[in-house]
């Protein structure tokens with residue numbers, strides 16, 4: 001029996017149910033998007049997905065803490081009664097017995113922010129802008145034990161025809177779940193940067209496109225960069241669709257959030273790749289909700305890593 005079998009099973013069931021909720025919402029015509037205080041969007045599906053996943057974690061592992069992106073504060077205000085009603089209706093499609101009080105409590109189960117010996121981190125929809133524009137998005141869940149990511153479950157509902165699900169356990173491997181079973185995934189073996197495929201955010205506010213073009217030129221990368229929303233980029237590198245994922249800071253001092261990276265980072269590491277910050281330092285997941293000790297992210301197939309870090313240092 002492999003390590004963390006129960007955690008993997010619960011995590012995969014949770015992200016799969018959450019992905020169903022997200023796709024249900026996407027197939028409708030009203031996402032009920034709301035702008036958060038930082039102007040970023042949140043939709044009925046972000047809240048619904050967080051409710052579904054936190055419910056599952058709470059039920060299976062009642063003592064574990066959860067650091068998730070959203071909270072139910074906005075939904076508890078009178079103004080947002082129609083949004084709350086939509087969230088509850090969508091949650092009920094997946095969990096018929098759910099009621100309003102439960103939905104709110106499940107969402108708020110994810111409000112931890114501090115480090116803990118055993119803590120899950122959840123992005124209920126990573127790439128909300130991608131979700132809204134019909135692009136890629138992901139439901140990303142990871143278990144961090146003593147600061148190390150041990151388990152990852154990553155649902156990419158808009159990847160491939162039917163959506164794709166990836167998972168990884170530290171020291172065990174990275175897999176794509178298919179109808180025919182779990183298929184191990186592996187990064188490419190490209191060591192010639194001129195032949196590499198580079199991916200980055202669609203949003204130039206999330207990763208500096210001008211800077212990445214300079215770095216690509218320095219590495220003699222011939223192909224145009226592939227722009228994709230969400231942690232689907234990590235999946236793309238992990239299974240060999242791309243060789244490099246760059247996330248270059250656009251604002252000095254921006255701290256990355258752990259839920260934007262934990263699941264994807266373990267999937268790439270277990271697929272044989274490498275993930276660091278732009279200075280080549282390992283991402284430090286031991287500090288609570290933020291990657292306080294890191295700037296940006298560089299993920300590669302491993303072989304290209306040193307060359308990419310060197311090109312960034314020069315640029």
Ligand SMILES: Nc1ncnc2c1ncn2[C@@H]1O[C@H](COP(=O)(O)O)[C@@H](OP(=O)(O)O)[C@H]1O
Pocket residue numbers: 040069123125126127128129130200201202203205206207228229230231249250251254257260
């Ligand atoms: N200035 C910034 N720099 C880097 N990432 C940012 C950012 N502002 C927002 N983000 C993050 O970028 C994530 C999306 O990444 P990507 O561009 O790869 O799709 C968002 O996740 P959410 O969509 O979950 O809010 C958000 O957390």
Ligand SMILES: [Mg+2]
Pocket residue numbers: 040041069128
């Ligand atoms: Mg967000």
Ligand SMILES: [Mg+2]
Pocket residue numbers: 123125126127259260
């Ligand atoms: Mg995110």
Ligand SMILES: [Mg+2]
Pocket residue numbers: 046069123124125126127128
């Ligand atoms: Mg999100």
